[in-house]
Amino acid sequence: MAEVARKKVAVLISGRxxxxxxxxxxxASPTYPAEIALVLSNIAExxxxxxxxxxxxxxxxxxHKGKAREAFDAEIDAALRDRGIDLICLAGFMRLLTPGFVTAWTDxxxxxxxxxxxxxxxxxVHERVIADGVRFTGCTVHVVRPEMDAGPIVAQAAVPVLDDDTPETLAARVLAAEHRVYPLALALTASGRAQVVGDRVVVEGAVAAQGMLVNPAG
Incomplete structure (x- = not known):
């Protein structure tokens, strides 16, 4: 299969x-529509x-130490633009991005x-899920907006909550789902199949399989 044009992605992290x-x-697949071009962290270790x-x-x-949020974000913005980054993935990045940065990288x-x-x-999250007695939880990949944990949803995966779950066992099950759904959501976004329309993401040819719930088209 011929190689596809790939979006350059920066992954922002603070941990493992x-x-x-x-x-x-x-x-790693040459047919995947994105390449991880940069991994950026605010923590050297x-x-x-x-x-x-x-x-x-x-x-x-x-x-980020000793810097105003705006100055920190401006430094990141310059680094990403200098490297020709197309898309950003947050993966355990423990800093709230400023509204100006999010707006500059809208969608x-x-x-x-x-x-x-x-x-x-x-x-x-997992402590609250168990305390509230819900039967299903999961994970969500969404397009970032200035408000925390807000923005159009690209893809979700559902995970059952078991009667004997602890926050740790539930977290492990949800994390395994994240490992499936995040690459899917990035592929949909990088390929252009996922498009933000108003306050929703519309996904071309979307399907639901193996517990992963992808927004239906239309």
Missing amino acids: GSNLQALIDAA AGGLDIARGAGIATLTVS RILNVHPSLLPAFKGLR
Whole structure:
């Protein structure tokens, strides 16, 4: 199969980069519509930087310490533009991006959240899911907006909540779903099959399979 034109992606991390590895694995295929061109972290010791280096991917550390949020984001913005980045994937990036940065990259930033948004925004998700007694949770890849955990949904994966679940066991099951759905959502976005229309994402030829729920077209 012929190689496809690939979007250049920067993955922003602050830690070990579990979802980063899933994206790298998916992008190893020459037919995948995106390449991981840069892994950027605000933490020099982030484990994901070693994962990137091991895969031969360029890395960059931009420390947030002692900087105003706007100055920090401006430094990241300049680095991404200097490298010709097309899309940004947030993968455990523990900094809130400023509205100015998000607006400058409108519809070009993806984030994964460990719940079926718009339910359970914020932190301590799995504890709250168990405490509320819901039977299904999951994960969501969405287009980033200035508001936290908000924006048009690209893809979701559903995960059952078991009676004997702890936050740790549930987190592990949801993380496994993230590893499936994030590469799918990036592929849909990079290929142009996922398009933001108003407050929704419309996906061309969408399907639902193996617990992954992708927005239907139309």
